[in-house]
Amino acid sequence: MTQAEGSGPRAVPLAVLTLVEYYLPGYKAGGPLRTVENMVARLVGPITFRIITRDRDCGDERPYPDLVTGRRYRVGNAEVQYLASRGERPRGLRRAMRETPHDVLYLNSLFSTHFSLRPLLLRAIGAVPRRPVVVAPRGELHPGALGLGGWPRWVPPAVAERLAGPRALKKRLYIALGRRVGLFRDVVWQASNDEEGRHVRAALGEGARVIVAPDLAPLPDLTPRPRSVTRRKRAGELRVMFLSRIDPKKNLAAAIAMLRTVRGAVHLDIYGPVEDGGYWATCQEALRTLPANITSEYRGALLHDEVGAAFSSHHLFLFPTLGENFGHVLLESLVNGCPVLTSDRTPWRGLEAHRAGWDLSLDDHAAFSRAVQRCVDMSAEEFRQWSRGAEALGARQLHDESASELNRALFAAAVRPR
Numbered sequence: 001m002t003q004a005e006g007s008g009p010r011a012v013p014l015a016v017l018t019l020v021e022y023y024l025p026g027y028k029a030g031g032p033l034r035t036v037e038n039m040v041a042r043l044v045g046p047i048t049f050r051i052i053t054r055d056r057d058c059g060d061e062r063p064y065p066d067l068v069t070g071r072r073y074r075v076g077n078a079e080v081q082y083l084a085s086r087g088e089r090p091r092g093l094r095r096a097m098r099e100t101p102h103d104v105l106y107l108n109s110l111f112s113t114h115f116s117l118r119p120l121l122l123r124a125i126g127a128v129p130r131r132p133v134v135v136a137p138r139g140e141l142h143p144g145a146l147g148l149g150g151w152p153r154w155v156p157p158a159v160a161e162r163l164a165g166p167r168a169l170k171k172r173l174y175i176a177l178g179r180r181v182g183l184f185r186d187v188v189w190q191a192s193n194d195e196e197g198r199h200v201r202a203a204l205g206e207g208a209r210v211i212v213a214p215d216l217a218p219l220p221d222l223t224p225r226p227r228s229v230t231r232r233k234r235a236g237e238l239r240v241m242f243l244s245r246i247d248p249k250k251n252l253a254a255a256i257a258m259l260r261t262v263r264g265a266v267h268l269d270i271y272g273p274v275e276d277g278g279y280w281a282t283c284q285e286a287l288r289t290l291p292a293n294i295t296s297e298y299r300g301a302l303l304h305d306e307v308g309a310a311f312s313s314h315h316l317f318l319f320p321t322l323g324e325n326f327g328h329v330l331l332e333s334l335v336n337g338c339p340v341l342t343s344d345r346t347p348w349r350g351l352e353a354h355r356a357g358w359d360l361s362l363d364d365h366a367a368f369s370r371a372v373q374r375c376v377d378m379s380a381e382e383f384r385q386w387s388r389g390a391e392a393l394g395a396r397q398l399h400d401e402s403a404s405e406l407n408r409a410l411f412a413a414a415v416r417p418r
Contacts, residue, residue, distance in 0.1 A: 013048045014411055017102035017131075019115040024075050025064060026057035027304045028273050030245060031215070032108045032138055034328045037076075038216040042404045044077040047411060050100050051075075052093070052115075055082035059273060070096075093118055097128040104414050105133040110140050111171055120183050132414040136190040139325050141199040146171055175203055184208070188414045192325035193347055213403070213410040214347070215326030220398040231313050233383040236264045238376040241314040241338075243302065243329055244321070246283065247276040251320045251343075251362075256286040258320065258368040259294050264376035268296040268318075271310060311336035315383060316375045320362060321345060334394030337387040341371050355389030 020036050022029035040049045055063040063069060069084040081096055097105075097119065105123065107116045116135070122128045139145060146168055178184050189210045191197035197210045231239070240259070244250040252270065259266060274280045287296050302310060307329075311317065317333040317340045324330070324346040333340045340357035342348060351357040358371045378386070 013046055014104065014415065015048050015050060015102045016104045016106050016411055017097065017100050018049055018051045018078075018106040018108070019119055020051065020053050020108040021112055021115055022058050023051055023053040023080060028058040028060075028245075028301055031324075031326065031328060032136075034218075035136075035138075035215045035326070036108065038218050039407060040076055040078045041219050042216050043408060046408055049078040050102060051078050051080045052096050052100070053080065053082060055084050059275070094122050094127050097122065102129075102131055104411055105131050106411075107133065107135045108138065110135055110137045111174070117174070120178075124181075124183055132186070132188065134188045134190055134410065134414050135184075136192075137196070137200065138192075139196065139323060140171075141196070141203045142323055143199065143202070144322070146203065179204065188410070190410055196325060211410050211413060213406040215328070216403055216407060217328075217331055217397050217400070220395070231315065233315055233378060233380045235377055235379050238264060238266045238316060238372070239269070239314045240266060240316045240318050240372070241269045241271065241310060242318055243271040243307070243310065243333075244319065245272050246270075246274040246280045248279050249322045251322050252283050253279070253286055254320045254362070254365070255318045256283060256290065256296075258318070258365055258372060260290060261369050262294065262372050262376060264293065264373075266294045266372070266376060268294065269310075269314065270296065270298045271300065271302050273301040307332050308336050311338040314338055315378075316341055316372065317357075318368075318372070319343075320368060322362070331394055331397055334390045335398065336394075337391040339375070339386045339390045341368060341375075351393070354393045355386050356393040357386075357390060 018036055018039075020032055022033050024033070024037060026033060036049075036051065040051075043049075055067060055069045057064070063084065064082070067073075067082055069082055072079050072081045074080075081100070083092060083096065093114065105119065107119060109116045111117070119128070120133070123130055123133065184204060187209070189197075189200045189204070189208055191200055191210050191212050192214050194212060197212055200210050201208050242252055242255055244252075246252060250272075256268070259268060290296065311333050315338070317330070317338050319327075319330065319333075319340060319342045321327070321343055322345060323343075327342070327346045327348055330340055330342060330346060330348050334356055339355075340348070340351065342351075342357065342359055343362045344359045345362065346359065349359050351359050360367045360371065375383075
């Protein structure tokens with residue numbers, strides 16, 4: 001697996017045409033949107049980004065107001081073109097790709113019909129310029145996501161089936177057919193860490209060209225801690241929050257179950273759009289059966305500029321996710337001084353050593369409950385120490401430029417023959 005294939009000097013910036021399902025001013029889609037936004041902010045200079053995306057946010061039926069579909073807009077350091085539903089059809093997408101000069105095509109999914117499959121097919125048949133292509137599967141090749149197992153043993157079969165979804169077989173057939181016809185022959189695969197790199201090779205063969213380039217954190221001045229927000233902590237009380245899309249992979253039902261045996265006055269605030277109505281109904285039933293000392297409230301989706309204030313008013317971010325390539329929401333929690341309690345299936349490891357939180361095995365629910373109880377029992381002074389540890393760890397990540405260098409090397413490598 002290639003960690004960094006060095007790049008030589010380039011006279012003009014490398015133009016990267018980025019296709020992503022949702023982009024700014026959207027805020028509901030989470031990871032890929034934030035990753036591209038952070039790339040645009042951090043890699044400006046040697047790289048220019050031109051983005052093609054939808055004209056509406058995730059789950060919305062109407063486009064963004066005051067936006068002319070098809071027109072190119074300057075959004076931060078990027079040039080963004082928003083396509084209407086009719087523009088996502090092959091002819092409209094082909095026109096947009098042909099009319100946008102670029103050196104590298106960057107796809108932020110493997111299985112998106114409009115923004116991955118069609119571009120790869122158009123490129124293969126010569127309907128658009130055959131430029132080097134980088135694909136970031138963003139966890140889509142995890143064995144569990146492909147219906148091949150890999151989730152913790154306690155995940156119920158019904159939930160595991162929902163995680164894989166009825167499209168799991170179609171995904172595997174698509175991969176097999178794509179490999180057979182050479183659709184992925186010269187693709188560069190971006191892996192956010194070594195584990196994802198192994199998943200890519202397992203799905204696409206040992207010959208797949210994989211380069212590890214982690215997801216990027218935002219610039220330090222993009223996520224300042226809102227100093228005006230204060231939180232008091234008293235032993236025996238705890239304000240917990242969950243923030244993510246409401247679907248099985250984010251594991252809200254397990255988070256609720258982990259609170260069941262906790263003593264003390266605990267309040268759980270749940271933030272995030274509901275993407276799986278059936279799963280949300282299961283979570284609501286679990287909330288109704290919690291003991292009287294555990295209260296909860298669903299607060300809906302948060303605008304991006306509201307996230308910091310939410311974390312700054314809570315004592316713990318409970319997020320037993322089944323897997324994250326990066327976990328931008330975990331970084332937001334840390335930056336805002338909110339310790340995190342998460343699974344060992346994210347890159348955020350060794351949190352307890354930094355007094356920033358805990359990363360625990362999903363096979364040990366009792367350990368999660370004990371960690372929550374420890375937070376409930378914390379005094380104001382002890383919590384202050386953990387809050388400062390979380391903030392310090394988040395700040396170090398924001399100022400770390402090593403991931404930026406790996407991402408620059410990723411795109412530079414793509415334009416060179418293997």
